[in-house]
Amino acid sequence: MNEEFDHRVPVLIVGGSLVGLSSSLFLGRLGIRHMLVEKHAGTSMHPRGRGNNVRTMELFRVAGAEQRIKDAASILAGNHGILQTSSLTDDEGEWLFKKIDPGDTLARFSPSTWCLCSQNDLEPVLLTCAREYTGDLRYSTQMLSFEQDAEGVTAIVKNRDTGEHSTVRADYLIAADGPRSPIRERLGIGHTGPGDLFHNVSITFDSRELADIVGDRRFIVCYLTDPDGDGALLPVDNREKWVIHVPWHPDRGETLEDFTDERCVEHIKKATGVSGLDVRITGKAPWHAAERVAERYADRRVFLVGDSAHEMSPTGAFGSNTGIQDAHNIAWKLAAVLEGWAGPGLLETYEMERLPLARATSARASARSVEHSHPGYAPAPGVGGGRQSGMLTVAMGYRYPRGAVLGADSELPVVPERMQLGGEPGTRAPHMWVRRSGKRISTLDLYERSFVLLSGAEGKDWHAAASRVAEQLSLRLDAYRVDSGPEAELAPENGADWAEVHGTTAGGAVLVRPDGFVAWRAAGPVPEPEAVLHEVMTSLLRPA
Structure with missing residues (x-):
């Protein structure tokens, strides 16, 4: 042109x-x-x-x-959990959950x-x-x-x-x-889904007294359920800055202009259960909850x-x-x-x-x-x-049954009922702590700019094949051997078995995409790893 x-x-x-x-x-x-x-x-x-x-x-x-x-x-950083209560002066409130990660189990799955x-x-x-x-x-x-x-x-x-x-x-x-x-x-792209669900007005306000009333209840959000003052209260700084989301009903003819400062102040007082609360409104923003794709x-x-x-x-x-x-x-x-x-x-x-x-x-x-x-x-x-x-x-724990993956089970749901991150194609690759050149990293830290092929001490042929295929196809493909031996680039911490974690065997290999999702997995050694890997990469990258 x-x-x-x-x-x-x-x-x-x-x-x-x-x-x-x-x-x-x-x-x-x-x-x-x-x-x-x-x-x-x-x-x-x-x-x-x-x-x-x-x-x-x-x-x-x-x-x-x-x-x-x-x-x-x-x-x-110290705020956890979701509280539901009729007001902040009500001792009968219920914690929907009190900690995001009860039992600190998340560390098994992620470095973050x-x-x-x-x-x-x-x-x-x-x-x-x-x-x-x-x-x-x-x-x-x-x-x-x-x-x-x-x-x-x-x-x-x-x-x-x-x-x-x-x-x-x-x-x-x-x-x-x-x-x-x-x-x-x-x-001209349309939507599926039920559409609008509900409407709220987000009100930011200052109140120095509210922190004393909240006390040591360091919640992420508190759902206040008084029928005359319901809302979702969120701390901004745990001291004097707060946000409350309150219901808005445009379907009943209610306009944003109806949410005057005076009305918002009274609503916050009713919601918190403190009639004399110091409240200064600092901002209002409408938002719409919807389910559309x-x-x-x-x-x-x-x-x-x-x-x-x-x-x-x-x-x-x-x-x-x-x-x-x-x-x-x-x-x-x-x-x-x-x-x-x-x-x-x-x-x-x-x-x-x-x-x-x-x-x-x-x-x-x-x-x-x-x-x-x-x-x-x-x-x-x-x-x-x-x-x-x-x-x-x-x-x-979500998965990609179809897409730039090979060997994924297309019959499984996109979001399973329970967490399963065992190296299956189409799932986020497992997290392991390893040593690389003496530095502690997560295996997830390897995945950003290139495909990565992981193999073990018995996977020397995979490692060599990756180098040749990367050169033949002029693509970004890095290879790491994961083992405690001297030739390995990655040494697992605490004697962890990388093959077991990734759902393969000592002679197998796992190919991970730049976004950290498993693209393909070999259960064990194959007669011609270079030819197999060449075919896998060509299929994934869809050159046609």
């Missing part, structure tokens, strides 16, 4: 909230140049979306951001843990991290239109400060533009991530975490295609893997809102009943 463009980048990201910023960070870590445009002037100012689950924190760990996020979230970091604290960290890499991040910049053709996407963007228009030419576009996504609408996640060179692809009830923070993990899934696949070591067909697996997961997770989020009796939610009959998978299983 001879047309001149103001900017040329491999990837254009539209939307600079949590998922857009995560997309930028993950692409930047992989060395992929990109531009991010966000119509707002800066990051979020409202404390919301605070729950970052263990799988999300694993991704931020590998991306070098985990400790910075923990530092930003340190003020809430859950983290409470509100969106207004998390986004600045992600922005700082993303700007350290290959991204051109532009706030106060709105995409006005886009067109795609066989070779790429052309977008017109506007600087909202200067009014200047410019054209951006990209190979691919990531739509992280929220639940009302203009990009999704432009593509896009019918398609991609349209040629455009990919939906986060809320543009799915809306979920906020209970459990499934929506933001699923969105960040969407971004990670498409980032490594775009990098592989743009760098030329995978074919465009690999990008088709994004929808294969992430769309079924969103459907399962969104249903689980709605069910959890029923379990917690979220203020303002009157579920339809039958919603939330039956046996449900646990939080940890939903967060990190």
